[in-house]
Amino acid sequence: MKFTIKKVPVSEKEKRDRxxxxxxxxxxxxDIEAFVKQDIYDEFIDYKCLNCKYEEELEADIVFELFDPSFEExxxxxxxxxxxxxxxxxxxYNAKTKE
Ligand SMILES: [Zn+2]
Incomplete structure (x- = not known):
């Protein structure tokens, strides 16, 4: 099953800070000026609970650290x-609750 990974551009100020x-x-x-000129994105995945409907936006990096695609879809x-x-x-969530 596929799920969307949202790409959010990092602001110039945030790039400079990083x-x-x-x-x-x-x-x-x-080279901060060169770094700031690059397009950098943060990736997020929207999550929702099938049990209590709680929603949260999670950082994709954190999600994929815990994910083993050979065991889970x-x-x-x-x-x-x-x-x-x-x-x-x-x-x-949407696919499962539509059935
Ligand atoms: Zn829950």
């Missing part, structure tokens, strides 16, 4: 609200 933070944190030289998570393993991507 580059400055990286430079400070690692002590490496970073989609990343199934534990709902932070009701604690059941019914927290699924919104597209999966």
């Amino acid at each position: 580059a400055e933070f990286f430079a400070e944190d690692t002590g490496q030289y970073v 989609y990343p199934l998570l534990t709902c932070p609200k009701c604690g059941k393993d019914k927290f699924v991507p919104l597209d999966i």
Whole structure:
């Protein structure tokens, strides 16, 4: 089953902050102006609970860290609200509740 990954462009200010933070944190030289000119996106997945309908937007990086596509069709998570393993991507929720 497919689910949507939303790509949200990172603002210029946020890019500048990240580059400055990286430079400070690692002590490496970073060409901040060149970095700011790049198109950088953050990726998010909308999640919804099949049990209690709680919704949350999660960072795709975090979701994929917990996801093993050889075992699961989609990343199934534990709902932070009701604690059941019914927290699924919104597209999966819509597909399952339409039947
Ligand atoms: Zn829930």
